[in-house]
Amino acid sequence: MNVLLLGFGSVGRAFCNLLKEQEFSLKELLPAGVEVKVVGIGTKTRGCLFSRDGLPLKQILDFESKTGKLTGMDSLYAYPYDSESLVSEGDYDLLVECTTSSMSSRGGVARLIKIALDRGKTVVTCNSAVVYNHYFELKELSEQKGASFIFDSAVIAGVPLFSFMKHCLPCAKVVSCYGVINGTSNYVLEMMEEGSTLDEAIMEAVRKGCAEKDPLLDIEGTDSAVKASIIAQVLMGASFHALEEISIEGIRNVTPEMFRKAKKEGARVKLVAKIQKVLGSVQISVRPEVVPSDNPVSRLRGASKGVIMTTDIAGEVYLASDGFGPRQVGYGLLRDVLEYISGKIKT
Ligand SMILES: NC(=O)c1ccc[n+]([C@@H]2O[C@H](COP(=O)([O-])OP(=O)(O)OC[C@H]3O[C@@H](n4cnc5c(N)ncnc54)[C@H](OP(=O)(O)O)[C@@H]3O)[C@@H](O)[C@H]2O)c1
Incomplete structure (x- = not known):
């Protein structure tokens, strides 16, 4: 399952840290031959990365914590364009969206989510402003395109309320x-x-x-x-x-x-x-x-x-x-990704 991660702030980093930390549990949990691989990372101002074979998360986390950015990483992984082209042209299965939640910028990140859904990509998000403002149109689009729109960590990150109900x-x-x-x-x-x-x-x-x-x-x-x-x-x-x-x-x-x-x-x-x-x-x-x-x-x-x-x-x-804080939200995103893979969440 190739993941494009949109947003590499405290939650995006926590998501990547959890993927590394839980590597062995994930191997046991996932069906044989299936792995969660982050192939792309997009930010607004600090650069984008892409590798079809999967990005080296530990190396990226270390580099970002030292330099505060993604640009300047090994040129093997550099993606010279912006997040929008990564979302609209990148080769991935699932978009994990954890960008800044902003009530004032209606449309911004929601537009990127629409591009992904329109391409039939499933979207997992923790962005409450996007879900609040665009729930009906994003749900409808995901249904039309046979993708899923999943947002359990956008309300109570520690409790998968919608999946539970x-x-x-x-x-x-x-x-x-x-x-x-x-x-x-x-x-x-x-x-x-x-x-x-x-x-x-x-x-x-x-x-x-x-x-x-x-x-x-x-x-x-x-x-x-x-x-x-x-x-x-x-x-x-x-x-x-x-x-x-x-x-x-x-x-x-x-x-x-x-x-x-x-x-x-x-x-x-x-x-x-x-x-x-x-x-x-x-x-x-x-x-x-x-x-x-x-x-x-x-x-x-x-x-x-x-x-x-x-x-x-x-x-x-x-x-x-x-639970609260980035690690809890990062875990909520990972939980939603795993639920989706296990087939529990369908459109
Ligand atoms: N932190 C928490 O404890 C917490 C708790 C509950 C919910 N959440 C939700 O989790 C989400 C992420 O929070 P956070 O704390 O990780 O935020 P953050 O540290 O501010 O990071 C936001 C990331 O999103 C990127 N970004 C913003 N607009 C973008 C765009 N248009 N295209 C591509 N990337 C974009 C930023 O890019 P740059 O790196 O270039 O700035 C940054 O990497 C938010 O929706 C927030 O409400 C967070």
């Missing part, structure tokens, strides 16, 4: 989803509960590597709203919700008084995303709530995320993960 709870329809889908806000609220100010807690979350590049997206509830909207579109048949149509309140106005009151009741303050079917339409909200102690969401610690999925047949299912 599809394969483990077939036929069950999601009626509502309730939980924490942004780890940074959970981490920040926990630090505030322990006495830190909002700014101190944000700085610590950034230092710990669990915040988005722009932590305001976490704190103001935008990241949760984007992810809630993806869940609504994919699992609940909702149409696209522009952010202005979603009731969003971040954690900026959570007061020490709110924490004291919650503590007295044995409850905890969480940034809760709620997605519900109400009279045939799907409503989404994100806001801080006092969650009682008998609700598992109240027990989420640190940068954990967790959701209660209420279904029509299978009742309530609780899915949670305490």
